[in-house]
Structures are given as structure tokens and as C-alpha cells.
Amino acid sequence: MAQRDTTTESRGSKKPMDPKVRKRLERQTIALTLIVVVPFLCLLTLFLLVFPRSTVSQIEKRDLATFPALSLESLLSGEFTRGVTEFYDDTVPFRDAFKNMGNQFKGLFGFAPSEDDIRFVDSPAIVKPKNDATADTATTTAATTVEGAASRQKSTTAAATTTTVPVNPYTKEEAETNWSNGLIVVKQDGHYRAMELFGGGGGTAYADALNALRASIGANVRIYSMPAPLASEFYTPLNAQDYTVSQSDCFNGVAAKLNGGITAINVCGALSAHASEPIYCRTDHHWQPLGAYYAAAEFAKAAGVPFADLSAYTQGANSGFVGTMYAFTDDSRILNDPEDFVYYVPKASYTADYYDLSFLYEYTDDLFAEVDTDNSYLMFMGGDSRVVQVNTGVKNGRTLLVIKDSYGNAEIPFYTSSFETIYVADMRYFECNLVDFINKREVTDVLFTMSAFSLVGDNADHLSALLSQSGTVPAVTTTTLPPTTDATEPTKITE
């Protein structure tokens, strides 16, 4: 009671607080804090120790770290203990939920552009012409063997060439734009779209590899080069165009380096005409199957093969798709603005034989894998990790080999109406010698189709390796399942 009186007395008074009261209040606040903090820390420790650990991040589209293998060598090098820390930190229970919470919090760091937020400050006017030699140097770091924007050199300063961006409703107007983790996020037609800007490049390694292949195989084998533009070619608004390079110009530059006997196909014009359709993912760094369809049509025209229109396909859609761009940008606006991933399953019969990277047969299944919505783009052949042989009902004696990165995957279903046999190999992982493969599999047409980044970046180096590597093509034995017909839904690939 006496203490309470003293407390009341000191409240609002200029008289120094009684040291005993001060001490008591100090003890109380300390006790209160420790009562909250200590159990909180204990619970959090238990949570991390007891709850099942995450193994996959759907947001980041990757497998999380695994517990490291213990060996004397790994222990002494520090690799094991480093691995334990990485495992513990990477595989937090409900990691994706925490990631979303973290991104929501980071969204409070500044102003999110609003409808009234008018673009940028004064036009930067920092475009500089760049010659091809410097372009090549610049783009050595513009892409890596790992796909995806997170692994790429981001371009947030001025892009370095004069541009001739295809004119469409999106490129001739300004739009709400901001940079997020080095990528560009624009708001168009009421939706957010994240894009990688293109830094340009000479594509010399790519052209050299194709020319070397041309010289190594018979003239009867046709070679085509059809790079796949990134979304920024068609959707970069006027106010951000000084920061990206025309991919169409780049493709033309690379085409000029190709020797005779190689057909270069530039699909930028064809795609730009369809820019108002959903030809590119807004939340992923790939195109939508519809974009791949229009590109495939251009290739079929150039190759002189039949090509079925979309009525020959059964349309399916994964609603609520949020692709890689959310993880690349950490921008919660992308998470909150999902899209439909629309795919087209051929009605015509075909079979797909799956091989390992050295072309040893593994199994036969559909071209479409059953995947989670967030991994929709992985539905085509389950990704890039296998060589695939597609046997179609077409009888024209044409055998196509597609050398591609992941962009090429979405094109494959559309070639089932064009070629008798289709081989699909990812240039980054294929272990066979390319010339040996073409000769032994009696390939008549070779298509190189990959993203603009792969065209001018380090991925192109894999192409020359394909020509020089020693992996020979083994004899093939397959157990073919009955051809699929009238498929409407992807079926699960079982491994």
C-alpha cells in the first residue's frame, strides 16, 4: 500500500522518483519482458526442431537443401557443418508461407505504384549505341547455364543500343512501371506483369556452333535457327524502352552470322501481331503455350511441313498459376495477381519415349506430365532432364531434332502434326555427340530454339560442346505404350 502511494505520488510530479519504486518498476518490466521473450524463443526453437521440414519451395521452384552426407573429408573441410546450417536454415517448416509473409513485409518498404503514379522522372535519354564486340562481352554475363532471371545479370542501367521494338498497343504507350530486384514490373490491362529486360549481345558462340554443325553434316539435313524472344520484346512500355535492347535486331544480327544452309526464323513480328492475346506468362519467365504455337507455326511454314491449327488440340487450363517471377522479384503484387496457364493437348495420336541424357531408354508416357499449378510450365515432358522421342501419326519421312532450352518445351506438342518423328534434347544436358546422333537417328531437320538469353549468353557455349563431346548414340530398344488419343488432361509421368 505504501508503495502504491509512492507510485501515485511520483506520477506527474517533478520530484525525483523514489529509487525503490524505480527498482520495482524496473524489475516488473524486466520480468514481463522475459516472461514473453523466453517462452517465445523456446516455442520457436521447438517449432523448428519438431515440425516436419520443408523439402520443396513451390515459390522458388526448387528442391530445398538436403542434410549433408557425413564423411571425414567433408567434416574436415567444413563442408558438412556448412551443409547442416544450410539445411537447417533452408528447410524451415512452412517456408513458402514465411516467404510470402516476408515479401508482404518488404512491400511496406516503399510506395507501391498506384494508378495515379505517373511513370518516372524526366526521360533518361541514356541510350548509347554499342558495337557487336562490346555487346558480346557484355552479354557473357547476361545469362548463365541456369535458367531464370534469378541467375541472370540484371539490367537496371541503360541498355546499350538503338532499339526497334515491335510496335503494338503495349510498346507504344507508357505504363505504370517499377523495378523490382532488377526486373521490371508493369501494370497493363489491369494486371501486373514481371519481365526480364534484355541486354543484347552478338551471339557469336551460337552462330559459330551452328556453322560448325552445318559443315559437319550432310547437306540433306536442314538446319533452322528460331530463337524465342522474351516477353520484354512485346510488353516493355514506352517509358522503359531505353532499358532494353531490341531482341528482333539481335536475332537479325545473329542470323547474319549464319552460313548458307541454315534457315533463320525471326518470330518477333509474328508474335507481336498477337501481343494482345495471352502469348506470354505474366508471372513466369516463359511464354504461354499460345506464344509457342505462333512461333511453331512460323517454323512449320519455313520447314514446309503441315501444321494443324488450334482446333486440332484440346484446350486445358491451370487457373491460379504464379510462376517464377514471384520468386525472382519478391514482389507480392505478382503473387496476388495469378493467371491462367492455358495448354493445348493434341487430339492426334502419338507416343513419347523417354530416354536418359545418354539416350538410354527409360519409359514411354504422355508428352504432358501432371504437375502442381505453380509448376505448370514443367508439364511439357516433365522438364528438361530427359531426351524424348515422339512418334506421331504423320507419314512424311521427316524426322525433327529439337535442340532447345526450356522455351522449346512448349513448342513440341505443336510439331506432332508436322513430323513423323521428333527428338527433343536440351542443349545444356544432352550427353551424346550431336553429329553422331543426327547421323544414326537419320534426322532430316534440326531446329535450334532457345530463349534470347541462351542465344547470346553462356548457354550457347554448350552448343559447341555438343559437337565435340564423345558420347555415342547407343542402340535403342523401346517398350511402346498404346498411343494416347483425345487426351484432355495431363497424365502423370511415373519414374
Place this chain on the structure above:
Amino acid sequence: MQFSSLFFLFFFLPICLICYFAAKKIQTKNVVLIAFSLVFYAWGCPWWTMIPLLGSTVFNWAIAKAAVKNRGAVAGKIAIGVGVAVNVALLMSFKYVGVFIPGTTDPSAFLPVGMSFYTFQSISYLLDCYWEKSKPQEDFSKFLLYITVFPQMSAGPIVRYGSVEKALSDRRTTAVDLYEGALRAMVGLAKKVIIADSLLPIVDSFFGKDVAGMSVLGTWYVVIVYSLYVYFDFSGYTDVALGLGRVFGFRFDENFRHPFACKTISEFWQRWHISLGSFFRDYLLYLPIGGKVHKYLNLFLVWFCTGMWHGATFNYILWGLYFGAFILLEQQIGKKRLKKWPVVLTHLYSKAVIIIGFGIFYFKDFGQLGQFFLNITGLSLITNGAPIADPVTWSSLTGNLFLVAAAILCSLPILPALKERVQNSNNTLVYTGGRVIASAACVAMLVICCILLASANSAPNLYFAF
């Protein structure tokens, strides 16, 4: 191992605390702390990094005893000379060996974590013992604890032996220590995880590549962000070290006193990485060298060494000498005259010098550093045709406006002033309410830190590399 990892916070630390507080006797507590400190140090590092750590500890413990025993005699002088020389040679050999290995891009690639800190602690111990400022430690385990105690081991501060001598033998953790220590550690963690780790991507996205295309204002914006990043990264880590030290009953000296609140460069260095500055002041500045030009030579030596301490690349040495030049300039102007300058002017002058200095600190590549100077001075408007401002910078600034503003505010001594007012308040409501709000804010920051750490790994502390 670094503080800003879930493994440390929610695995290593709880086990360490349980074992530590379960031990009754101080000897047992010391053994527990040494054991956990060695595990902390070795975790994630190659086994051989333990050799220089333990080897130098044994050597310094023994040489200090020998030097003190023969103090004044030739043998004593030789012992102290050899002791200091061996420490310097060991540090230099690890720190700069990369310079002589062809193909090594980072000359400090072979430097064991924390070596710069524990070597300087050892040198200070040797000289303090020899100069009779401290008594040599008879018990090797206590000396080992002084060198290795994990809160300060990997990134400082450089703890003077005299400041912890008593605590090595006799220390207790009161509830106040636990409270103050925990809150300090939480604040430090928030500075590192919430602010520094969020500022770093801004810097990387602009300075991580050719800066030739950057605008003038863009360069200023990013270098200011980088200065804030370095401050929050290093001082946040130091706060965690001081907080954890307090939990274990140690009182380490402050290493930062809101350096951006300074008015002169001399004052900045009295507030920034204080333990390094005071080390050079106490052990290098007053060395009897240089004759008549003693003052200038020693000043040059101190700032050359300050730069060198950070690494073997040219930019660090330039960085040290750059600050040395401004300190010399201020000495020539005189403190009294400087005090007469308008406050706004002194703040503008000191911040500009400091911020440009951090640009030197960042760019190891000469060409990029040159371009940075062109940008920051506006000469790039002429040489490169660069713009004054650009939309990317504007986009980044608006998208991170609250973060950058919060970082600037938190770098100033506003919160400590508020804390002091609460502490000294005679109003029970203000006193209690203030303390409760402070505690709640710290808990909230801890929750946010956990969420951010759970969703992405924290960047390693910048000063690990030094």
C-alpha cells in the same frame, strides 16, 4: 557460423545457454563457453583454421609471460618484439598471401574468419602486459576464453584484455544483464536482418555491374544506401556481440556511437569502429618514429594501416589515406575554427566526405572507381552524357523510401535519446510505458527477423572478410 542464421539463433545458442546456465562454478562456465566458442569458430570452416587460432593463443600467452618476466631487460624487449612481429607477420601472411598467388581474385581469400580481430586483441594484450597496464593471465584457459569467446570472435569489437580481465575470473549474469543483453542483441539482429539485408540488394542491383550508365543522382542514392548498409551490417553485428556478451556476464566496450551524427571526419572516427581506431591510436600513433615529421608520418602510418587492415586491394589503402588526408586537413584548420563553421555546413561537409569514402571502400576495380568519381562529381554529364536523374533510381527510391528513411533515422541518435529520457523520467507511467513499449518493439522486431530469416538466408557479415 554467423549470428543472423536460424541455426545459430534456434539451435546453437539455446543449447549453449542451457549448458552455460546449468553450470554452477565459474570454471565450469568458462569451459562451456570455450567449448561452444571453438565449435562456433570451427563450424563451416576448414579444420586448419583452428591451427593459427590455437597456435597464436598459446604463443601469445607464453610470450607475454616471458616478456613481463624479463621486463626492462634485453630478453624482455626481444620477447615483446618477437611477439608483436610474429602476430603481424601471421596476419599479413594470411591476409595478403593471395596477392602473390596468380589467378586469385580476392587477396584475402585465405584469411581465416576473425583473424584480424583476434590478432589485434593478442597484440594489445602483449603490449598492455608489457607496459604494465594489465597483468599477464596465469591461467591459460582464461586467456583462451578472452581470445575465443564467441560473441566478439568473428567480427569484433577488438576487446581490450583490461576490460574483461576481472570478468574472466568472476562474473554473474543478473536479470538486468539478461534483459539488457537480450534487447541489445534483438536490436542488433534487426539492424542486420531487417535493414542491412534489405539495403544490400539495392546496392547490388546498381553497383553490381558497370556503373557507366548510372545517373548522377542515382550514384549518390546508391552510395548513400551502401554507407547505411555498411553501418547497419557492422554495427548490428556488434550490437548482437555486445548483447550476447552481456548475457554471459561480459561488458564489451562500444564500437559505434552513431557515426553519421558527426560534424567532422575526426569525430566520425571517434564514433566509427572505435575499437580499431583506439587500437591504432594507442599502439601506433605514439610510436617514436619520424623525428620532426613524426606527427605526419605517424598519421600517414595509422591511416595506411587502417586501410591495409581491411584488405590488400588498393581501394582499401586509398580509403584509409583519404580519411587520413581529411583528418590532417582538419588538424591544419584547427578545432576552434571548425567549431565556428555553421552546423549545416559541417554536417554537409562530413557526410559528403564519408559517403564518397564508402564509394572508395566499395569499388575494388580501378576503372569502376574512376567512373564512380565521374558520376558522383557530375563529370559524367560531360564525359558519358549521363543524365542527372533516371527512372530506375526513382523507381528504386520510391519503392524503398520508408526503408531508406528508417535507416537514416535509426542511424541518428534519436532512439537512444528517447531511451535516456525514459530511463531518467520521474513519471512512472512514462518510465514503465516506455520500457514496455521498447520491449514490445524488440519482440516485434525479433518476429520480423525470424520471418525474414525463414524465407531467405541472411547475407554474411561484411566484416567477416576483414
